Amino acid sequence: MTQSQRRVLPETQDPDTGGFWEGARLGEIRVLECSSCGTLLHMPRAYCYRCGSWDNHWKAVAGTGRLHSWTVVEHQVHPDFPTPYTVVLVDLDAAPGARLVGYLDGAPELAVGQPMRARFENVDDDVTLPQWDPA
Numbered sequence: 001m002t003q004s005q006r007r008v009l010p011e012t013q014d015p016d017t018g019g020f021w022e023g024a025r026l027g028e029i030r031v032l033e034c035s036s037c038g039t040l041l042h043m044p045r046a047y048c049y050r051c052g053s054w055d056n057h058w059k060a061v062a063g064t065g066r067l068h069s070w071t072v073v074e075h076q077v078h079p080d081f082p083t084p085y086t087v088v089l090v091d092l093d094a095a096p097g098a099r100l101v102g103y104l105d106g107a108p109e110l111a112v113g114q115p116m117r118a119r120f121e122n123v124d125d126d127v128t129l130p131q132w133d134p135a
């Protein structure tokens, strides 16, 4: 069994989030934006909660952010994630209100608000996972 067969991976063809995963394969961080009023639709959804429009588009934004929070996992629950590892929550610089999750090996020294930079983990031909490293 290969790693990608065991590992839990996102559904990259989902109608609400497929554009995010397509961007990740191209090395882009994307957010969904309402084409009528410009509202950030995060988490992605088919219609705008502000103006009710169903017209939206994916927009590539800078792969930079600030560390919002993190947790160090020390109890292993899956063979593909040896401990310790750190789950980070990053505020996107270019999309206030949008936060993305990432994975770091080990238990690095981190600080709230520190600059973070996206890296793209190519899992297989269909799935690339955006991750976040200290900048």
Ligand SMILES: [Zn+2]
Residues within 6 Å of the ligand: 034, 035, 036, 037, 038, 039, 048, 049, 050, 051, 052, 053
């Ligand atoms: Zn709108």
